[in-house]
Amino acid sequence: MKKIVAVLMAGLMVMGLVACSSEDTNSSTASSNSSQASTSEASTADESSEVLELSGSVTTGGSTSVESVVGAFIEAFREMYPDVDVTYDPTGSGAGITGASEGTLDIGLSSRALHDDETGLEETTFALDGIAIIVNNENTVEDLTLEQIKGLATGEITNWSEVGGPDMPVVLVGREAGSGTRDGFESIVDVEDACVYSQELTSTGAVIAAVASNPNAIGYASLSAVDDQVKTVTVEGVAPSEATVQDGSYQIQRPFVFVTKEGAELSDAAQAFIDFALSDDAEQLIIDAGAVPLA
Amino acid sequence: MKLKKATEKIMNTVFLVCGFTAVAAVGLITIYMIISGLPAIREIGLIDFLFGTEWASTAAEPKFGILPFILTSVWGTVGAIIIGVPIGLMTAVFLSKVAKPRVAAMVRPAVDLLSGIPSVVYGLIGMMVLVPAIMDWFNLSNGTCLFAAILVLAIMILPSIISVSETALQAVPPEYEEASLALGATKIETIFKVSIPAAKSGIVAGVVLGIGRAIGEAMAVMMVAGNVANMPGLFKSVTFLTTAVAKEMSYAGGLQRQALFSIALVLFCFIMVINGLLNHFLKKGGAEDGK
Numbered sequence: 001m002k003k004i005v006a007v008l009m010a011g012l013m014v015m016g017l018v019a020c021s022s023e024d025t026n027s028s029t030a031s032s033n034s035s036q037a038s039t040s041e042a043s044t045a046d047e048s049s050e051v052l053e054l055s056g057s058v059t060t061g062g063s064t065s066v067e068s069v070v071g072a073f074i075e076a077f078r079e080m081y082p083d084v085d086v087t088y089d090p091t092g093s094g095a096g097i098t099g100a101s102e103g104t105l106d107i108g109l110s111s112r113a114l115h116d117d118e119t120g121l122e123e124t125t126f127a128l129d130g131i132a133i134i135v136n137n138e139n140t141v142e143d144l145t146l147e148q149i150k151g152l153a154t155g156e157i158t159n160w161s162e163v164g165g166p167d168m169p170v171v172l173v174g175r176e177a178g179s180g181t182r183d184g185f186e187s188i189v190d191v192e193d194a195c196v197y198s199q200e201l202t203s204t205g206a207v208i209a210a211v212a213s214n215p216n217a218i219g220y221a222s223l224s225a226v227d228d229q230v231k232t233v234t235v236e237g238v239a240p241s242e243a244t245v246q247d248g249s250y251q252i253q254r255p256f257v258f259v260t261k262e263g264a265e266l267s268d269a270a271q272a273f274i275d276f277a278l279s280d281d282a283e284q285l286i287i288d289a290g291a292v293p294l295a
Numbered sequence: 296m297k298l299k300k301a302t303e304k305i306m307n308t309v310f311l312v313c314g315f316t317a318v319a320a321v322g323l324i325t326i327y328m329i330i331s332g333l334p335a336i337r338e339i340g341l342i343d344f345l346f347g348t349e350w351a352s353t354a355a356e357p358k359f360g361i362l363p364f365i366l367t368s369v370w371g372t373v374g375a376i377i378i379g380v381p382i383g384l385m386t387a388v389f390l391s392k393v394a395k396p397r398v399a400a401m402v403r404p405a406v407d408l409l410s411g412i413p414s415v416v417y418g419l420i421g422m423m424v425l426v427p428a429i430m431d432w433f434n435l436s437n438g439t440c441l442f443a444a445i446l447v448l449a450i451m452i453l454p455s456i457i458s459v460s461e462t463a464l465q466a467v468p469p470e471y472e473e474a475s476l477a478l479g480a481t482k483i484e485t486i487f488k489v490s491i492p493a494a495k496s497g498i499v500a501g502v503v504l505g506i507g508r509a510i511g512e513a514m515a516v517m518m519v520a521g522n523v524a525n526m527p528g529l530f531k532s533v534t535f536l537t538t539a540v541a542k543e544m545s546y547a548g549g550l551q552r553q554a555l556f557s558i559a560l561v562l563f564c565f566i567m568v569i570n571g572l573l574n575h576f577l578k579k580g581g582a583e584d585g586k
Contacts (some may be wrong), residue, residue, distance in 0.1 A: 199439050199522065
């Protein structure tokens with residue numbers, strides 16, 4: 001009986017802690033959002049007062065990779081226009097583009113540029129995503145070409161000595177199927193469904209921790225999440241940074257895109273949402289969400 | 296008087312409602328699992344789903360074969376039982392028959408504490424200590440493997456094996472042991488030839504409880520097994536049934552998501568079978584005690 005009580009108490013305490021911490025993060029994001037919103041209100045208020053009375057709904061959907069960025073947009077946008085209901089349905093870039101062209105979505109979300117055969121659509125890039133290639137701090141490799149990264153990922157290169165590193169086996173650490181970072185890495189390096197993983201982990205933090213603890217490891221992680229636990233290699237001689245992603249010289253990057261139907265009239269609410277996402281106010285939201293704002 | 300009667304009635308209803316909450320929860324979960332798990336199985340085909348050896352849920356041509364997960368879960372559990380049962384049984388014998396009361400009073404709380412440690416802590420220590428150690432011992436390029444998961448699971452199932460077996464061993468009538476000793480058997484002979492056979496069904500119940508815990512564990516296993524959908528190998532990165540569901544659920548959509556529910560349904564069936572076995576052995580134990 002005592003044991004049960006003790007376990008219950010421990011459980012309650014843990015739940016209490018979780019509740020506290022989540023409340024903390026909520027309140028902090030809420031406050032940052034409200035400050036965000038108040039500045040934007042200040043900037044839009046003098047333009048016209050009728051904009052503030054926008055109502056209706058905006059349906060968006062598509063890429064799962066943009067979830068954190070668009071989620072932040074939606075939260076901040078709701079502060080400004082409480083009557084507008086913005087929805088986001090994570091279905092994948094392909095479905096987002098199809099949805100926009102078929103008119104089932106007001107705004108399609110894609111984490112890749114449109115292909116040439118996807119016509120009749122307009123794309124508006126609202127953020128960029130850089131993916132860093134990370135290795136263990138003990139690894140002496142400093143630079144990799146895209147071709148070498150491809151070889152390392154597909155298992156063609158099995159020893160670090162083949163790319164100028166120490167005589168150690170290569171261990172690829174990555175994300176689980178369905179992850180946006182995995183999808184981004186595999187599509188940019190052109191190794192879709194061909195990677196030979198040794199570990200598939202469920203968060204960027206776990207990938208970084210795994211690479212930090214295994215001298216043989218190579219992994220990929222969102223640029224904003226990388227810290228000095230691991231070494232970031234340069235790709236084709238370019239180190240990843242906000243600046244090199246913005247000017248396009250760092251190659252492992254992709255755009256986050258709003259896809260809308262060409263020539264179709266957007267609703268006021270949808271237009272306001274896009275305008276907000278492209279405004280200076282959105283910049284901090286993009287950075288906080290781990291992406292790179294446009295230059 | 297009337298008030299008393301009313302209170303009785305109200306309390307009766309309260310107890311009844313509480314009792315039915317558990318039943319309703321089980322019923323709802325079962326129905327939900329079946330409804331959400333069947334569509335993908337129907338679309339993929341039961342044979343392809345259960346016996347397909349390849350899982351590539353987001354590939355251009357997705358493959359949904361869960362045989363690697365099933366076999367990994369089975370081998371992982373078997374491995375944990377092979378390591379955990381001897382240790383657990385010996386500990387139970389030690390606590391109930393051999394140890395001096397003072398020593399037993401020190402070991403027992405430790406065992407209880409072991410059962411209270413959250414699985415994420417097991418996983419964390421496995422990840423930080425065990426995985427690098429395995430890499431070192433066996434000279435592997437990557438330490439996350441089935442073997443690491445087996446070791447973690449073996450430790451995790453110890454408390455259930457120990458506490459249930461200990462109770463069963465303590466319930467063995469002292470006359471049996473006294474008779475054995477009186478006939479000239481040594482203490483060790485008595486334990487292995489009289490006490491353990493007499494407590495057999497209780498010990499088996501403890502083992503089955505351990506199997507249930509091992510097969511249902513997700514968090515700790517996810518942190519040490521590597522989570523790649525390989526066919527099981529002792530030093531290969533593997534995915535268990537539980538981790539297959541847990542790792543992909545957050546971003547899954549469409550058929551992939553439905554297939555994850557189907558995996559959960561398969562896992563649910565495993566647990567049901569194990570629970571059935573457990574009830575069987577517990578009943579048998581009860582019947583023997585009643586004799």
